[in-house]
Amino acid sequence: MTDTDDRWWSPARHADRRPLLLARNRIQAGLRLWLAEQGFTEVDPAGLQLSPGNETHLHAFATTQIGNDGVGRTRYLHTSPEFAMKKLLAAGETRIAAFAHVWRNRERGALHAPEFTMLEWYRADAPYEALFDDCMAFLRLAAEATGATRLRFREATCDPFAAPERLSVAEAFQRHAGIDLLATCDGAGGTDAAALSAQLARAGIRHDADDGWSDMLSRVLGESVEPHLGHGRVTILDRYPAPEAALARRAADDPRTAERFELYACGVELANGFGELTDPVEQRRRFEAEMVEKARRYGETYPIDEELLAALAIMPPASGIAMGFDRLVMLATGAPRIDDVLWAPPA
Template identity: 55%
Template sequence: MTPTSPPFWHPDAFARRRPHLAVRGRVVGAVRRFFEARDFVEVDTPCLQVSPGMEPHLQAFATDLVAPNPDDGRRLYLHTSPEFAMKKLLVAGEPRIFQLAHVFRNGERSATHHPEFTMLEWYRAGEGYRVLVDDCVDLVRACAEAAGRQRFAFRGMECDPFRPWRILSVADAFTEYAGIDLLAAYDGTHEPDPAPLAAEAARIGIHPHAGDRWEDIVFRIMFERIEPHLGAGVPCVLTDYPVCMAALSRPKPEDPRLAERFELYACGLELANAFGELTDAAVQRARFQADMELKERLYGERFPVDEDFLAALEHGMPESAGIALGVDRLVMLCSGAEDIADVLWAPVAEPLSQR
């Protein structure tokens, strides 16, 4: 089959991407300077893990560890996030850590998704999740300055990271952009009754599918009516997610129906996901089990629990705040790239259908 476009290494194709990659270098340098100036330690944890992560809808890459003793061989996974290993380092006593990690998610490929990508995660022990908002403001501005970018633009939307950012709760976003009172349709449990929200969705022309869970309907409304508006004009911090949508987050003390979680958007593009970290091992185990039961019901598979991670929580993880930010997407905004492959030095091999 004759390729429809040259491979990434072809000099002509590479020359087109080279300016974006130059910006990538400046952004990564700005990230390291940012954290070094704040007394963070850069860590480097293994990609191979007992558990890749426990999000029900993520697919992982699996491999088999071959050991000198055949009885020691076992199934391992490429991590979808370095979270579990980094939290173990918090238990070990590191108070401020960050990592630029290659992470892996199977079944994801689009202009904004790649099966292998770079995730920036950082954790602050002894601090609340709201301090991470300030981190994001200062970090994104530092990266924009390093790239020589005053404004971001993506798919026809513009965003000025140097103006005051917008803080918006999930409930207020549903009211503003979808005309739905989300909390009136939420019973506060970890598996809410979908019927009230399904009725509201149908009222605005979003018809639920048979078997939809409450969270499925939330995602569809967000995708169709809310996310396209987030980060227009200025970046938007979307806060106070329902607790059933934050398996690794603590409930808010003032309203246990909601979680200490926020996501960051710019130009309609999700950049980061933050939590006030859950430290109760028993609650975490119960959430993992519920997530894996859902995964098995939906996809016919489940991932093993990282018992070492739960043991670390039992030993005593400090109250902490943590966040994951998609470096490649931030580089896209800083360089003006429209496709994530344009900011990767060597993209994962293209599907045969695209050659």
């Protein structure tokens, strides 16, 4: 065996991967056809942006753009095409979708690649629940394209043709961790880290003394909740606490929560959807708060895209969602690692 035999471009390794890659193409073709039939326009946002996004735990790749004047300016590879697509909604588009290459730093593993494909789509003047049906249609199309009756990740399986389970984050925390999450946040966006810490201690969930409220939420979600989601049937984890939904509208019936959901199948998070926030003043406040936390946690911040805030002022009400396309292919083909379904995996 030579050193090249297990590299993705070795003939033997490629022969093993090729059926998965051809399945990827069939899935993508099926989704494109469905989107076109539903009246979506496919768009192609540029990857190089002024701001890569303003969420605390998203990490971007930075580069230097040298202008005609010879001056270098920091630019970023986008972590999502979201900002550009919202500007297109402001411009007058009403149903748009993109298969976008995106880049996220500090992410590498079986389910993560530093460069991957995100399927992102938006519906103007539509409730965010409409995205639930879109997601289920995509899962079924992916299964049909591969002849699968169930989605699979390692030992976990899920029936994409069964009706999904819809579960609020608060319900999930109570059910799987015995935590009353909403008792630790208020309708103005405030959180009570001490109260959540006390609940974690009573539940026997390990956490660090300097963990903030968001850190503890992420710990419980990752360790106690997510492993139970999307088994047997899809789970729609809905109504995130408002402090964990920087880009979403608050829920009309409970301002402690927001119109944000995540889609899970086989314990794998596949998509993140929102009833989009269009108030530029509130959006600026949330971005600034996220960057304060990012500076505290990671010692860096990203610029705020002022053109996005200007666009939000004229953007129509809309719902939008991002789905990890490569992960969808993984589950439809049963591939154990994301690199198995990328034509040319990043280094």
